[in-house]
Amino acid sequence: MEIQVPLDKNDVCILIPTLNEEATIKQLIEDFQAEGFENILVIDGHSRDRTRQLAEESGARVVVQEGKGKGQAVQEAFQLIEDPYTVMIDGDGTYLASDIYTVLNPLIEGHADQTIGNRFANFEPEAFTKLNLTGNKVLNKLFGLAYGVWLEDILTGYRGFNKRSIKGLNLNEMGFEIETEITVESVKHEMKVEVVPITYVARHSSADTKLNPMRDGFKIGKTIFRMARLHNPMFYFGIFGSLLTLSGIVVGVYVVNEWLSGVTRIPMTILTALLIMTGIQMFIFGMLSDLVVSLHRETMRMMRKNNER
Ligand SMILES: Nc1nc2c(ncn2[C@@H]2O[C@H](COP(=O)(O)OP(=O)(O)OP(=O)(O)O)[C@@H](O)[C@H]2O)c(=O)[nH]1
Ligand SMILES: [Mg+2]
Missing domain, CATH: 1.10.287 (Helix Hairpins)
Known part of the structure; x- marks a missing residue:
């Protein structure tokens, strides 16, 4: 899919949070560059491997986050970004750079403040473990029940934002609860959120997940529930x-x-x-x-x- 509206690709900041992603980061950056996107910001969580070096060599701007956790990294990055559009993508190579047009189009056409890349639209069988698939489904249902909106895949790692939505969100979560908080905050501020279909591929064999499905799943569930006190x-x-x-x-x-x-x-x-x-x-x-x-x-x-x- 190509972009439908004229766009200066430098107006789009590609935001990649990373923690020990040396197996995939270089390829991911090159894939975006091949699509014409050069404005790439890697926010790194003190990786102990060659992630930062590889990202810099590939031409990305690399910032080491001050604190710990994906949530803290995203909050810090949102303060740095002043571009009209931001596309956030995990650095583990499980999402495709070529899906960026699907994620961007609704923002550029102006009918969405935020887009959510729905992994369930098209995923490789090995991309989700059984536990992750069930966990995601349960948490999506819980979210739907608590907030009265059905957003298919609230925990996705591929999302688009316009500047208004980045600056308007009030975020505090430090870890993997950040996706939930972003989604709840958007619903609370009545932002226009659009779900778009993307492809989700299996994680690179030599890279480890940073997510502990039981512990983080439970924390995410708790966040959905806790935040519902103020919303519903x-x-x-x-x-x-x-x-x-x-x-x-x-x-x-x-x-x-x-x-x-x-x-x-x-x-x-x-x-x-x-x-x-x-x-x-x-x-x-x-x-x-x-x-x-x-x-x-x-x-x-x-x-x-x-x-x-
Ligand atoms: N800056 C920063 N990035 C992090 C941190 N923890 C994880 N990440 C990155 O956040 C992204 C998502 O982490 P993953 O471990 O892939 O988590 P996930 O995609 O929810 O879980 P999987 O389904 O197992 O892949 C990856 O690019 C990680 O490198 C952190 O503490 N700081
Ligand atoms: Mg991942």
């Missing part, structure tokens, strides 16, 4: 409310059963009442918080409108 409080408090009410009902059924056979269980009866009452209170919390969030959203919308004028 009914979902957040509703889950606590449902759990409490359900346990109340379970204990209650037991108490009634016992009572029918002639045994009265006073402490358990009290427990039933407490559980159900607290559960219902959680729902009321949820409703009140929902009201506060809706009013806040309305205010933010008005402020944004005023700023745009």
Whole structure:
């Protein structure tokens, strides 16, 4: 696919976060250069291999991040970038430079502030381990439930941004929770996010993943849930409310059963009442918080409108 709108390719910053990616970084940079993109920024996480050297030799600008973690690297890079468009891509060679037009077009045509490269559109069978595939699907579903928008592949490593979206996101996550935070922040700021199909290929055999599927998957799930408190409080408090009410009902059924056979269980009866009452209170919390969030959203919308004028 070629670009549909005239574009100065130097207006596009290719942002590559790397940590020990010497097996793939050179090829990736050369692939982008072959497509005519020379404005390449590698943000490196103190690689202990030849990543920085290879990237510099290939003609990329290399910055060593100050802190640790992919999230911190992305935040630092976003502060450095002043170009109209940014395409962020993992340095592990699992994404194709030739997909850049698909990622860029909606931004350049002006109907999106951000694009998400959907890996599920086309992936090599070995590109996802079974655990990663299931984990991604579960986390996408959880995100959809919590935020009420279906974005197919929120954890993708191939994304496009216009300048407004880069400067408008308020990011704090240090590690692999960054993709979740970017996505939640975009939904919160009502940015136009478009999902585009990309190809996902298997990781280079000699390079190791930096992601621990269980630990990082759990952290990502926690981030989705935690951030939902401010965005969709009914979902957040509703889950606590449902759990409490359900346990109340379970204990209650037991108490009634016992009572029918002639045994009265006073402490358990009290427990039933407490559980159900607290559960219902959680729902009321949820409703009140929902009201506060809706009013806040309305205010933010008005402020944004005023700023745009
Ligand atoms: N600057 C920087 N980059 C990092 C850090 N950790 C990982 N990266 C890079 O972020 C990108 C994504 O990391 P991966 O290990 O491929 O994680 P992933 O793609 O989510 O997981 P896989 O499916 O296993 O490939 C790669 O280019 C890494 O080199 C870090 O601490 N700092
Ligand atoms: Mg990867």
